[in-house]
Structures are given as C-alpha cells and as structure tokens.
Amino acid sequence: MFGNDAEILEIVGYGFPKRIYLRRNHFEDLDNLTFFQRFRLTKNAVLNILPLIEEKLEYPTDINNSLSPMDQLLTCLRFYATGGHLSTISDFMGTHVCTSSRIIKNVSIALASLFHAYIKMPTENNIQKIQRDFYNIALFPSIVGCIDGTHIKIQSPGGEDGEIFRNRKGYFSINVQVVGDSDLKVQDIVARWPGSTHDMNIYSNSRIRARLEGGEFRNGIILGDSGYGVGKYLLTPLQNPETAAEKLYNKAHITTRNSVERLCGVWKRRFPILAYGIRLKLATAYAVIVASAVLHNISISMHEEEPPEPDINADEFENLIQVGNIPEVINGDNIQGNVRRNEMINYFNRLL
Template structure:
C-alpha cells in the first residue's frame, strides 16, 4: 500500500476543513432570520441588514485563512526545511577526535593512542584500495564505525542506529565492518599466537612462585550468546542456560593475554568436548614441553598437559580442597581475561548477526577472533579496560573421564599438588 506524504495529507485535511466551514456558514445563513440579534463583526459593519451582515461574515471569516494556508502548502515542495546532517569528514574530525578522552574511549573502546596504533596496522591492507568510481569512506571513519559496532550490544548495536549516527547508509555500515574485520583478521597471527619456548619459560617462572612450576597458562570455556535462533540446525546451539550460543575455549597467560582461542562450536557442546578438538590437545608435542601444562577447572579431563581441579568425591579430602583453592586463586586470571574481552567488546554479549548458512557462521567466528586480537593489541599498549562483564559461576557440563590413580597424569598432579601445598605452608609460617 503506497504511503501518503505529509504534504498530501495536509492538503487533504485543509480541503476538508474548507468544505466544513462553507457548510457551517450556509447553515448559519438559513438560521439567521429566526435568530436573536447578536453583535458580530458583520452586524457592526452593516446595521439593519442581516443579509449584508452575513456577506461580511463570509468575506472576513476564518475560511479565508484556510484557503491561504491551502495555497501556501500547494506551492511549497517540503513542509519542513531541509537540515543537512553532518558530512562524513565533519563527523570523523568534529564528533570523534575532538571528544574528550573518556568519551572517545567510551565510543570506540580504546584511547586515541590505541586508535592511531590500530589505524597504522591496517592502513596498507589492499582491501582499502578503491576499485570503483565510488570512493570509500576515509579509513579513519571506517575504523571508528567498526570499533563502535564491536563494542555495542542490545538495541544500541542495530545497523540503523549506526547509519544515522555516522551519516551513511545501512549497506555501507555492513560493508565497512566487513572490510575492517578482514584487515584485522589478516594480522591476527602476529598478536594472538602461542608463546614460544622462551615466553613459556618466563610464564612458568611467574607461576612457580604461586606453586605451579611448569604452568604456561590457563584454559576456560565461555559462550557467546546469539541474538536469535540460527536458521541452520538451530536446536544444537541451544545451551544449558536456555539460550542460543557458540561455545569458545580461551587460553591466556599470566598477563591475561589470549594465547589460543577456538570457537564456532554449538553452545550445547561441553567444554571438555570442544577442548579435545583443539590443536594443542591433539598435537600437544607441538605446543608443550614434557613438564609444561595448563590449569583448568574440574570440567576438563586430567592429562599430562592439563591439570584441572579435583571434583567430587575427591573434594572431601582437605588437601585436595586446599589445592583446588590455590588453582582457583591463580586461574582467576582467565576469568578476568574473558570478562575484559566481553566488557570492552560488548557485541560478544549478544551477537546481532545473521545466521542461516555456513558463511554466516564463518563471519561470526572472524568477528569473535578479531575481538580477541584487539584485546591483545590493546593489552600490549597498556590500554586497560576496567569494566568487566561478570558472569555467574556455574558448573559446566563435563564429559571428562576419571583417570586411574597410578597414571602418569595423576602422578604429575600429585607432584604439583605436593609442591604447591608445601610452598604455601612455608609462606604462611613466615
């Protein structure tokens, strides 16, 4: 059904008012002979003649104003004047870079120094080379749009809002975001990578002081909720929290830098199941030395390179309880890491992206990966983020199998536990 313009609707209403006014005046003319004398503008101008008085009322009636208004609208193309919105260049210079530091960081989730650093990293990517007659937006503008989209969730993450705020079309918002994500994804391996032998040695030295010699990081699972049910195999993405989501495994070091991430698996998958599909599990010798391992919660399987907390009924033992406490004390870093990641890049709290074919899932994985890359880039710059996204603690579904008491992995955990408890006992005595 065609939409009626405000101008056409105004003309229609004025025409209706004009006809109603004439009908009322005609009715007044007929009734005037039997009406008592009432001083009006027409009576004053023509004393003694009701017909002439009525004619004066006709000439000077409000109907004349209606006709004038009708003619004014008829000769005017737009009811309201056109107010030009800010241009692309005006936005990027005035609205963004002249903002104070706090507002700037709230908008694009990083400091001006961090923004400039990211700009320098991606500015030479070929995807920003213009290959058509229509010029691309300035890269600064494209980067600002993308960073703000990555950092927005809920209704604030709608494409329409960004189109209005950044003075571009809906389609341009989507194109720009894909370009910048592509550029950041291509440099990702430089900033999100497994630590080499020397880096792992330094991590181990730090954690040895906490009772975990040989520990090179922490692993934990998290989920990235989806805004709506996926159109493809949606039921398998329904998780234990009764929402649709993607499962992700995140490994971080002692400084809360992400060293490995795997996502794209349905939210219904257990953390231990997704962990066992990571390269660092299946090709452990390429990632760990013999005495190196990760700390994990009780949802993960005990192995030579993964030391989880004890689970019931072993937690009834006092020494096991104390060991669990010290593991949790150290591995809180990975929980903080995930909280910072989701707090800064708030889009991860509810991905408002299409998902009805495999290409959409690939785009989601790239989106999440790029957020992790940006997390590391800004952490390296000392660009902190204090607003963590807190998630309630809950027991994860686990497929981990019990390990025989005499196994190599069990013996390794016993040795680490003994070292950890003795160290903390000695520190408490001093």
C-alpha cells in the same frame, strides 16, 4: 540531522534522489575521554592499529563518497562497543545500513587475519617468564596457560543445523575456547563450535591439545575447571579434597586459574558486543570474536585502561557477562592425568 551526527543531502538526478552523507570527523571532534567511551580504545591505540590493516581497507578511488580506512575502523569499533542495531551504528557514523554491515565484516576479517601475530602460545624466548609469572600467583609450577570456555550469544543461524547452537541455558551461542596468560592476554582461541558442544569435546579436537601432547611447551601444563577431564597436560581441581595437601593444591589451582576467568570478563567489558550478543551472519560472528581478541591483546600490550561500564545498570551488564559462563562437571579418569595431578599434590604437601 540524523542522531545529531550525520546529515543527509538528497540530490535529485536521473529520476530518483541520490543521498550524500555528510559525516563528522569523530577522531578530531571528540575529546580523548569521550572517544574512549564511544570506541573502547584510545586514540593512540587506534593510530597504532590502523596501519596494520589500512592497505586491506583502502578503496581504489574516492567515488561515491567512500569511507576512509579510519572511518571504517571506527565504524567497526563502534559496533563492538555497543552491539547495537546496524541502523544505530549507521546513524552515528553517517553511512547507509548496508555500508555499515559490509564494513564491519571487512574490518573484522582484516583484524582477525592478525591472529598469528598477536595471539600466541609461549615460545622458547618467553616460556620461562610465562611459567614464572604464573608461579608467582600461588606457587603452582610449570603452568603455561589457563583454559576456559565462554559462550558468546548469537542470533539463530537457522537452517537444518541451527538448533545445535542452542546451549544448555536455552539461547543460541558459540562456545569459545580461550587459553590465557597471567597478564590476561589471549594465548589461543577456538571460535567455531556450536553452543551445545561440551568444553571437553572442543579441547579434545583442538590444536592446542596436540601441541601440548607433542611436548612443544617443555612438558608445561595448562589448568582447567571441572568441565575438563584431567590429563597429563591439563590439570583440573579435585572434586572432594580431603588432605591438607589436596586442599592446598585446589586453592592454588583455583587462584591461578582465576586469571582466565578475569580475562574473559575484561575482554567482554572492553567490547560489550560479546556480552550483548552478535546479531550478524555466523561467519561474520566468528570473525568478530577473533578480531576482538586481537584488539584485546593489543590493548593489554599497550597498557590501555579498561573502558568504563556501558551506559546501563552495572549489575545488569555484569549479569550479561556471567550469562556466558555455563559450568559443567565431567568425571574423567585418565591414568597419566591422575599421576601428574598426584605429583603436584605431593609437591604442595612439601610446602606445608
């Protein structure tokens, strides 16, 4: 037996042994709770996700004991759930290490391709609801999303440009820009910038900035922390609030923006690989990040519970999550942004 999960038979032929992996049916064999713990999604969620990518995972024949789309999806989910070595995933699923590596890449790309269907900024149909939901948090008007950057640890990409992925805390990472709503859904994600890149540089070169400045969201605003420069469509907190209105503005800003920080925490707890670090090639790591965001949004839509903590000390895992937070402060002086922020401060002054 291999890890009590996969049995390997060796059949001698043509002068060398051929390995045949006898695999467990994890979907049928595991009870609902154990399945949820092992794969971070319920069986019901898996059954709803599989048809979305099944055609892309089907093998043309069953030659060489090929894996079914279900087993491929579970292999990928198990990797997201553990962030472990590929050999550990292979032992659990009953596959060769090379097979597991190839499957994780293919399934991640297939899931990431669902990006436009499941990761969306507000539209004409729901923008009022989005703004109302944010308003109900702390009476902050016109908000269509909250933005933050979170670092996902990776192995060194190597090569001439490898060092640009080393962030200010000294480890290699991808600085991922996330815009989220009040339901903790990912509305927009940018997962391609090296860890040394400043949050503001990512935002300045992102499509979401162009869409905001193009008036696509009815003059709506997003909230960001002090790592961003204040702008007409991106409001940041005041560094040194003095008046009662400024303090109320800051309190409402921080309370409302907390939703994106909670989003990143829930996302990483749901898929611990984002906290442990991704030990795959860079292109595959990008796909894993976007794919896990798609799965996170599907989970939120299906009202899935947050999975239990992984089998390590809770404080230790929480520290892993916090490692991705690298606070930065930027002193941006944008005239339109300051005007917009002062308008909001006057609004909160009227609430006093």
